[in-house]
Amino acid sequence: MKTKPTRIDGELFAAAKVAGEIQSRSAAQQLDHWARIGRELEAPPMITHRAIVKVLTGQASDDSRPDSAQAVIRVAWSGQISAKITGLNFEDHLQEAGQPWVEADNEGHAVVRNPGSSQV
Structure with missing residues (x-):
């Protein structure tokens, strides 16, 4: 071709x-x-x-x-x-709202993210 x-x-x-x-x-x-x-x-x-x-x-x-x-x-x-x-990016919205979220790390393990907190 x-x-x-x-x-x-x-x-x-x-x-x-x-x-x-x-x-x-x-x-x-x-x-x-x-x-x-x-x-x-x-x-x-x-x-x-x-x-x-x-x-x-x-x-x-x-x-x-x-x-x-x-x-x-x-x-x-x-x-x-x-x-x-x-085009989605919910992280910014969740941080602004002070809401935690869960995502996978590089090994596929669930990680809870807490906005405004130094702990993960």
Whole structure:
């Protein structure tokens, strides 16, 4: 397969890098994957972008759609969720609220974090 150089928005590239790490892909491979999904989204006449948006926003049910259409919608949904998860940072909010939280250390052990306290 022959590749072509192209310019990619920095934010999109960063999102592809994060999503790609989750899927064991490079950022370039993730962008290629997303481009193929986009191509498939636009190709079938049975599912339009408007139909996908209606399902993703809760305005329509996905249950009556063919399996292939449901799969396309699930992929779009997964991409949106991955992008949103990438931008989450609850630590700042919990610290501001003075709420403790639990996270895993490098060995996978649960560690309780107490904001405003020197002990962990």
